[in-house]
Amino acid sequence: MTQLQSVADTPAAASEALDMFQYEWGIYHKLVRANEMHHRELGQILRRLIETRFDRPFTFLDLACGDASLARCVLKGSKVSRYEGIDLSRPALKCAAEVMAEVPFAVTLSEEDMRDAVLARPQSCDIIWCGFSIHHLDRAQKQDMLLALRGALRPGGIFVCAEPVCRASETRSQFTSRWEGELRRRFSSLTEREYAHLWNHIRTYDYPEPPEDWIAMGERAGFSRVQELFRFPGDLFCSAFLFER
Template sequence: MRLPSLGPAINCLSLPKTEFLSKEADCVDAKGLGKFFDSAWNAYRDLLVFDLMHHRDLFGILVGQVQRRFQHPVSFLDLACGDSDPARMVLGKVPVREYVGVDLAAGPLELARANLQPFGIPAEFFAQDFLEFLGETKREFDLILISYSIHHLGTFKKKEVFRLAKEKLSPQGIFVIIDGMRLAGQGRDAWLVQCFQYMEKRSEGKIPATFQVVKKHMGEADFPEEGVGYEAMGREAGFKESRLIHHDPASTFGVYLAGNGRDL
């Protein structure tokens, strides 16, 4: 039996064709990507319902890190936040004094407002490219999270995210990436095949239409680094702490953490 999707119903079989690759050939066109997630958010929600990308385990690791490092309510910047549903796993377990969500897809941001309302914390949402937001904001944050999205950028722009995140962190703040990451020595094509096989097996064939949408999107728009590559980027950006704290070799999803303070 198929589990119910959350949010407005969308016919995944009739989605419009979307071109993602920019002329730079180093990254994905941000506006095209935002339109895709606006139109296909229901397909993405299926991934969360079936936990195909290990949101529960990986966000659990994030919660543990925040609990260990902070003795005060944190300011939380959630880049590419979508509908902020995964963030609720953090907000329900650690004290947060303010939440800022940034995403190009305006539709999911409206869902995010409703999702966070029960927590009663100050929350702001910006329908904007997260790299532009990082470059423009003058605020500091204790926790900067980017989950399942930095893989849409080319290597140069990924490094720019690291540089800007370091500038916008509080003195003891942490920058966290939750995402698919290539294994050491693994090429992009091999990574895609491994992800497709893993997700198809884990979903047990219950969401074939969603799987085709996701497979097409990943083939066009996902360009992850090796997990150890993020460690190198963090060191290059000047973080005192830069480490891959979890990387599942079966699913390839992992958690990377960088910080300006001491290594815990």
């Protein structure tokens, strides 16, 4: 049974949000379908972690869940007892409700800021997953978020994320100049207009950190062990990390 929890909106704001979501989600979805953000490998990593650590009922919190399609594949056949998806976008949550409609476990989808969601769930999660969404925060906010994430995990719980990474001491403008052309080659599934829209988003909102800094921030937040699990092939762009409580 899927529960969708959201707040009221004006019809005009709702329709504008829906148009923007459909355009941007369409772009992102093209990248996902072409595996240009390596969701296939990330799904395999999450499945392996679940198989080796959770041979018992567990809860799964999906932060900035989007349409929840990665989680649905990952959780299929597992012992998950409850899935919670959090996103600020109501249209995304509506897609997630369709994706999760027939699953055999309890599903709650909440229109909530991910940091507020984590703070509101002390010691209640076995697995927290966040794909490509924490990098919008600045360094101090990321540190704060990691502290809150540790507090939301039960003993034995894990947090896994995939986020953009940069070279040690690379500035944000060095990161964006390194990537503007290279990313165009990697994201070959997009049209010029779609790429321009996406690039504007990356240039404006992405704050990558070096892999070693993600690890240091995790240790500072009190995680007992932090590892880089996967690095996108080619030049440094995105990595997945495991944080163990």
